[in-house]
Amino acid sequence: MLQPKDRILVALDTPDVGAAQDLSRALQGHVGGVKLGLEFFNFNGPQGVRAVTHGDEAETPRGQSTPNQPFFLDLKFHDIPNTVAGAVRGVVPLGPKIINVHASGGPAMMKAALDAANFAAEPLGVVRPMVIAVTVLTSMDEDDLGAVGQQGPAVEQVVRLAELTQKCGLDGVVCSAREISAIRKACGPDFKLIVPGIRPEGSDTGDQKRTMTPKQAVEAGADYLVIGRPITQAYNPVAAAKAIADSIG
Numbered sequence: 001m002l003q004p005k006d007r008i009l010v011a012l013d014t015p016d017v018g019a020a021q022d023l024s025r026a027l028q029g030h031v032g033g034v035k036l037g038l039e040f041f042n043f044n045g046p047q048g049v050r051a052v053t054h055g056d057e058a059e060t061p062r063g064q065s066t067p068n069q070p071f072f073l074d075l076k077f078h079d080i081p082n083t084v085a086g087a088v089r090g091v092v093p094l095g096p097k098i099i100n101v102h103a104s105g106g107p108a109m110m111k112a113a114l115d116a117a118n119f120a121a122e123p124l125g126v127v128r129p130m131v132i133a134v135t136v137l138t139s140m141d142e143d144d145l146g147a148v149g150q151q152g153p154a155v156e157q158v159v160r161l162a163e164l165t166q167k168c169g170l171d172g173v174v175c176s177a178r179e180i181s182a183i184r185k186a187c188g189p190d191f192k193l194i195v196p197g198i199r200p201e202g203s204d205t206g207d208q209k210r211t212m213t214p215k216q217a218v219e220a221g222a223d224y225l226v227i228g229r230p231i232t233q234a235y236n237p238v239a240a241a242k243a244i245a246d247s248i249g
């Protein structure tokens with residue numbers, strides 16, 4: 001059973017390696033890990049990821065050390081299967097706990113990502129990262145889905161993509177807290193649900209549209225909460241993380 005704080009993954013959405021390192025160090029032990037995504041990776045690349053997650057071992061050659069901060073490498077791969085497989089092989093030696101693709105890339109692409117993760121992890125003697133798929137971005141509501149040709153309630157599309165993801169053998173999905181109970185019904189208790197769009201009571205929603213509080217998300221059955229700005233933009237990020245952990249405890 002995870003402790004409440006272990007369910008929190010803090011999104012370090014910044015171009016600044018130093019700022020990400022400082023936050024990661026300050027939050028160590030207070031949360032379950034950090035998330036490095038497209039903004040951080042496109043500014044700083046794999047070396048930046050190592051600098052944040054491996055601390056002083058930033059210069060360690062590829063694949064030769066385990067991270068001292070568990071991390072979700074959120075690069076949301078979405079391309080043809082061969083290209084996604086190559087991209088996955090490239091990031092597994094960094095030692096992420098979780099990596100992701102877009103479920104809408106389809107079954108062949110998702111299976112290629114999973115195979116590539118197994119293939120890359122085996123010679124390194126490491127546990128392969130959890131491979132999960134993004135269903136419908138939490139920044140989209142039904143109007144946004146309609147604009148890209150998806151009619152009907154978001155939950156229907158999310159559950160359809162979650163079922164497809166599970167059929168492809170992946171470990172779980174990214175979804176909003178609003179879809180958790182429907183996915184649990186369709187995919188069972190062991191399928192991992194990683195949930196962004198988390199907003200403590202009274203905090204700014206910003207660009208997120210399908211939101212819930214940390215407590216609501218955990219009560220609904222989330223495994224991990226991905227939380228960025230409510231922690232990183234707080235006056236005291238560690239205090240904000242602790243308050244969130246207390247609220248779900």
Ligand SMILES: O=C(O)c1cc(=O)[nH]c(=O)n1[C@@H]1O[C@H](COP(=O)(O)O)[C@@H](O)[C@H]1O
Pocket residue numbers: 011013037074076100134136137138139174175196197198206208226227228229230
């Ligand atoms: O894959 C993700 O992590 C993700 C998927 C999704 O549907 N929505 C979503 O917000 N995210 C990520 O979760 C984080 C949420 O950050 P905040 O909105 O600042 O809490 C960002 O880093 C997003 O890239």
